[in-house]
Amino acid sequence: MNAILICFNGCSSEVEFPLKKDYLVLETLPYEALDKRGVTLNAKLVGEHTGNISEVGFIWGDVETSFKYPTILEKNAFSLRLESDLSNGKDYGYQAYVKIDSLLLLGNRLIFSSLGTIDPTIGDFYPKSGFVGDTVTIHGNYFSLNRERIEVTLNDYVCQIVSADVKHISVIVPYNIVYHSGQLPLKVQSGNTQIMAKESFLIEGFQITEVNPDHGIVGETLIDISGITIETMPNSIEVYFGNHKAEEVTRIGNTIRARLPYQMSSGSYQVSVKLDSTQVISNSTIEVLSRWQKINDFPSDGRVLGNLIPVGNVAYYLFGSTSLNSDIYFNEIWRYSFDSDEWALQGNFPGQARGGAITFNINGIIYYGLGVTGANGFFNDFWKYNPAVNQWTRLKNFTGPPKVKSQFLSMSGNGYVIGSSYYDGGIKEIWRYDPALDQWDMLGEIGIANGINNQDATFTYKGEIYVVDISNPKSRPVKVFKFSPGTPSIFEEIATLPFGPPAIQTMPIVFVLNNKLYLENTSRFQTKTGWQTETQMFTLNLESIEWARIENFPEALSAYQNSFSYNNYGYVGFISPTGADVTKKIWRYDATIQ
Template sequence: MKSLNPYSANKWLLCALPVLALCLIIACSDDDKKDNPIIPDSLSITSFSPSQGEAGTEITVIGTGFSTVSSENTVTLGTTPVTLNLAEAGKLKFNVPEGASSGTVSVTTNGVKVTSTSTFEVVVPEPILEILDYDPKEGEWDTYVVIEGNNFAPANNVVLFNGVMAEVFQESPSQITVTVPENSRSGKIEVRDPIDDRSAITADDFTVFHGRWTQIADFGGEKSSLSVAFTISGKGYVVMSGEEPSTDVWSYTPETNKWEIEPNQFGGIARYSAVGFVIEDEAYVGSGRRNNLNWGDFWNFKSGVWSTVNTFPEGDRWWAVGFSNGNKGFVGTGFNGDNMESKDFWEYDPLDNLWTQKADFGGAARFSAAGFVIGEKGYIGTGYGGNSGFSDFWEYDISEDKWLKRANVGGEEGSLRSNAVGFELNGKGYIGLGIDEAENRLKDFWEYDPDNDKWVGIADFKGDARTGASVFVIDGKAYVGLGNSDDDELKDFWVFDPGN
């Protein structure tokens, strides 16, 4: 029998002992895990924020013990289940669901449920007030407009047309009926609920044909057209009226709404298609046509007395345009002595009793044009010439003696007409009435703003459509009357108030 080598045995023991020790340590460690398991943080809700909000508001819940796997957390707001946006051990996030009610926040994880001590308040917003449509899309003052929409106040709605309050006649949560307010201009319609501080505004403008026409006393003389009218000292005057023009002079007083015949008749022969202008409370009337003859004489009307002044230098003239600025008068266009359409332009100086030729009118030669003055600029447009009507419009710089083409009367496409009337009120120019190329009498009116070179339609004339009317201006209002309709001469008069 072979004996064991002591050295070898010792060597084996030295190698085995460390391995046995390691096994014992591992075994002991496993026993410790069984006897002392790792306990996770207990489930709790410390806080949440915000404390209130509408549907869609994101809520952040702070606490402990949440699962990092979203599906292992069951969360409710009140009684409404929610879907998590974020799941961390100490934080959960979710959005307030549609239809949720105010309540506490509850979290259930691994069968354990905790609930917040405070309540989240679900804020229900006021229903959105909106305008869906309105009809009509344009109109004059006092036109009825029906506004369709959602969530209007059941009563006490405030409706504004470009900032001007309208009168409400009928209202419900889905429909409001109003009238276009006086003094309003084109612009947005706004509906306000003053109780809940809600409002809605239309995307497009409502077009307001502003201004008001009111009939006044009929002209005191005979019905007529192509008469001359002017204003002196707060009175309106009409000269050479009647189907067969007379030399009668009539005056109108707005305060009494009465016409009176003046004691002194026009000093020259009665005529039609003459022109007139006023310089420092003195009227100047001349040119015109009568008995197939053209006339070039001019007369001064001062303190009720007529006297002659220097004759128009280019001889006889009719259907011209006349206006004044400062202490000068201006006359141009019309038919000349050879009955040819003209475009020459002249200035009259009453101090020297002299006519001076100025730069020719900027457009084509014509007759029966309309004109007015705004500030230091004169304006002439429309008329007829070369077998065609015109809608072009020209500005005359009096100090520079230059003409400048401006926007056509009636907008981009223009509104062809002749024998219209023109006047100025409060820094705006106006042209209306007249006759078109198809010989239709017109009753529309247009307002010109020189600051933006733009025409806008205003309230139609309320009398018959006509051509050859007369106009004078007193205290910011225009008095328009006489003229020729399809059937006959006229003698009605109307006053136009453009409003504030």
């Protein structure tokens, strides 16, 4: 028996096969209206069906991606106009689909070569302002028909899309920008094109409305930040001036008050408030002033362990070494002019340069001596230098025990040497030098158990000598004492330092301007995670005995430096941050800057 198989094309038209079909056929038809605006895709249903058609549309795309766009069925036919997402000269495949009951029926696949589409545009959006959770509708043209290819952002925060077609996109203002300030840029990413609205969207949540004052001093000025909904904010508020975090922040009603940080440089800074992960930035800036001013660098080799002392309207730097670890010392004398901010080489010392020496100025004459070198041991020689004629004169030797890194100062026509870092060198002794008699006298001992050395601080005020015992960790909390040269054994405690926990200190910065002591100390202390450092600078009003914290010295941890005051300015220079390296920087502190 012979069998004959007759094949019919299920995608053919009824005209060719006028047989009545009792099944459904989906036919993808050739495209139409292909131009630079887009293309129209067509399809039709042929045959009988009793199922429920829930969705019709087209699946289209290139070799890398595909998209599924639904459309509307009318009289067993449907079409889709693509006017977005197409690239010029690119081939795209497409095929119709129908969802009927639980089945997905696919038509045949065809191809078109695109001439591209017009880039999407934003015409406008409404409303122009609102709060989180509000709906914003964007009006425009040629938006992608595929929601997955649309992204709307407010200041880079992604919005939830409610609905979208080629001319409209509706989104919800995201909740995670509840505390963001004011005007936010609105962007739409449609396919491969990003467009920005001409206007910004105004968030009616927290906004910074005012920053007052608009200028201030590092570490001193309190800045008031006013705004909307501040009173409803969480307690965890952080305030930043640029990248510098304020250490003191309080909230009073609709105002946040923050102190300018203690470690900043002069310049303009944008003010921002951080709430959780959101940072609200003010549109205005604040001009920050520092009382520290960098003046001309030292022009020769960097050095440390020398002596820097003012005489009249100039200062002299004597000798020094290339590092704290070196035993090679310069014997040069350099002169600095306060008026011209210039350095000049003055001459050389005829004796042996050394470290740990003492020096003081009495009536325009510089006195220098004592100290130590590794090669020569301790020195007891003493000299005077007349800078007016550049002349050195040898004086009588010091008659006491060796003195290394002692505290030294001058007052009322006499010089004083207090303590020593050499244990057998009279660590508690107070010696006075009388230049008229070229004579040394031991006045007594200070009432501090472990004595003092150059890591402590001494200064004079109204005919009395003040001592700050910073280096002795056993004497915590650190005290400020004073005594009169006539009664050196009577120590009067006048204040307790506001520095932090017990620590190993570096050499402090100390100078006096008017009635205030300026004191900075860098503490190094051990924690569970390792060694930590903390630097703080304070003033002590010597009349009211009140401490006030001010801005830090601009340089980092310092193992050694020279500091003094002249003509209502404080000076710090010849800094050794670690002891092994030195800098040439010189800084001036101007308390009159407002």
